[in-house]
Amino acid sequence: MTELFFDKFRNLVPRYFEDEWVEEDGLSELELAELLEGKELELPLALWEFYRAVGATEDIMEAFHFFWDPDELEVEDGFLLFLEDEDEQYTWGMRADQLDVPDPIVWRRNNARGEWQSEEGTFSEYVLDLFEWVFDEEEED
Template sequence: MSEMFLEKFRALVPKYLEDKWRPEDGLAPDELDEILDEHDFDIPLVLREFYLALGSCEDLMEAYHFFWDPDELEVEDGYLLFLEDEDEKFAWGFRVDQLAVPDPIVWRRNNARGEWQSEEGTFSEYVFDMFEWVFEDDENLDDQ
């Protein structure tokens, strides 16, 4: 299987944490496979590579919203959930009929209403935009 996103995700460590990416920032392939084998669903390539690159990097996994650890992934309402906000008002996921797509569109659920809305971007787009927003916001606060 070719790597489409792995190096781009690894590059987030030096970009935002001003540190070199190290193997311990991610999950080992064997470890990730063992965890994922417990699920009755497959995850998209982009999410797999995200975990391989950053699955143990708490500074990014919990930078603003909380990315779920691979053993916490679950399917609800026809969506594979992978992210939630700190107040648990929203959850993000992929439609289960899109899990074979390498980089599927992200959907957001309003937990109070149970309504889903497309974020109109793929996982990789969403993640890169989110980190840019989170860390630029932090820089702007530091400048004040």
């Protein structure tokens, strides 16, 4: 499998946590496959590589918003849900009919209204922007 996004996600560890990335920060191929066992999902490459790079790093998986563990992923309203804010007002997902796209567009659902809105960026763009926003905001405080 080609690693198009892996290094970008792996670099989140030294960039925001001033620590070297180690293999244990991510999930192994086997761990990820086992967590997805029984689910009829084919993860987009960018999401797969995100879990492989940092899926075992609690500081990243729970930084301001909460990334769902692979065994918690589900399709609802035609979207693969993967992220939720701490107040559960919003949930982020990607269209289930576009999971074969390596880096699909991210959508946000207002949970109170059930309305979806495009974030107008791909998964990798959204994730990298999210961490920049979260950690740059912390530095300003």
